[in-house]
Amino acid sequence: MRQHKLALCKGHFLDWLVGQTQRFIHKYHMFSHEDNLLVSVSGGKDSLALWDILIRLGYKADGLYIGLGIEEGINYSSYSEQLCKEFASKYNTRLIVVNIAEQYGESIPQLALKSNRAKDKPCSVCGLIKRHVMNFVARESHYDVLLTGHNLDDEAAVLFGNTLYWKPGYLHRQWPVLEANRPGVIRKAKPLCRFYEKEMAAYTFLRGIKYIYEECPFASGAKSIYYKGFLNTLEANQPGTKLQFYLSFLQAKAGGLFAENADPEIEAIHACLSCGSPTSAPGECAFCRLVKTDH
């Protein structure tokens, strides 16, 4: 691992990664062993690895799988659901499954077609719905913290996009843990945010975890993938750049770089009148308006 100037054998690598995750959970005050955790799992390597690590660390962590109904290409949704179920039964742990089409009458691609957001790509609608369902399930089922498997490559790409356009709201909010300090908001954490994607790939491989290799069939051409490519070029030229970019941002922020009162968007958040989820829209949240419009 040139980025850390470190070379480890299988056993030490697995210990190192689990130990580092514990360190990050402490460092960013994410959660404790008393908390009831809900891990959002997609069937991909990062979220299943996160669930695996949390179980090994002795945390009370259930899984949430959201069935998007994306059957383009390789039966993406069916296959990823099957992998999550296999993981849960192997570890004898609880998996909550929410099927969007069953719950709301239509799959993500169908909802996207009817929406004014992104006619050609369902990604924006998909993000909206997943955020809603994750929040809603975690809140209704009384979990303390919602966890996602975002890795360093994800976080650095988001940061790069937000920096390219200097979006104050997004720069203010990006952090390894998001507090539940507004109505309807559940505490969220990203324990893998400091691991390179290739480190997570190595972890799942060495642990023998079965996961879906394919990206979502709609992902090609996404901005995040474009930004990841850029950051990978910078990284190839100077190993450690990606980590440096993200960590120096966290350090600068913790050091008081940003003015505290500069996020009007956070201030405007309230609970949706229909579902209770956090929203900055007046009255009902974008999810409730989308689902109602479509029926």
Add this chain to the structure above:
Amino acid sequence: MRQHKLALCKGHFLDWLVGQTQRFIHKYHMFSHEDNLLVSVSGGKDSLALWDILIRLGYKADGLYIGLGIEEGINYSSYSEQLCKEFASKYNTRLIVVNIAEQYGESIPQLALKSNRAKDKPCSVCGLIKRHVMNFVARESHYDVLLTGHNLDDEAAVLFGNTLYWKPGYLHRQWPVLEANRPGVIRKAKPLCRFYEKEMAAYTFLRGIKYIYEECPFASGAKSIYYKGFLNTLEANQPGTKLQFYLSFLQAKAGGLFAENADPEIEAIHACLSCGSPTSAPGECAFCRLVKTDH
């Protein structure tokens, strides 16, 4: 100009660029027609174009040429000095020439060899010396404002580098104009900071200004050139990205993104005991220590 969704003929382009410069001078409160201006000219297109524009706009602008003694390759310094002198005599305007070797006993490459900074590349020493001489001459000759020809590509590359490492001090200081709010500091301004490099190249070409095409022979491999290449790729994929990156930074900053009291480096600046130039070092500035060590 895809970045502005604008296409202009020669006459309108030249008027547009000069008019926009005037607009930026006003917008960022850079200087007025009463101020005595000193333009730092290198013989390159940006600084000579800036001088040309200021003269056309009726400002009182003299030039400062610093002879670095870099004769590698194409007699870089001699040729650029000659071009600056030709420009000044053609416009019948004053050019101050400071020859580093005559003034301080040794050329930039010689001083760099003796310094602990960058044994292989004189760029760091060169920057230190140029900043010192520009400040010193402007102050001693009672100019009100010191101007440099930095264009958008320069500023965006600097911003990119500072953002990649989230350097609070540099992020706080980057702005089209720097106030003279500390001992020994002269007011500085960059009126071309919102123009693409290719716009400046078009301006000098259309105005028939003779300038040195070659980069400094020591510039190859410089980080700024590497970052410029990156930004050019982003720009090619989405015209306007470079401008967007820089402008949204300025807007976010003006909108209060950064905390005001977060720049301890600025607070520590005082006047050098030997030359009176601004420095954060105790006692003497880095320039005075460099020149003394070397003799």
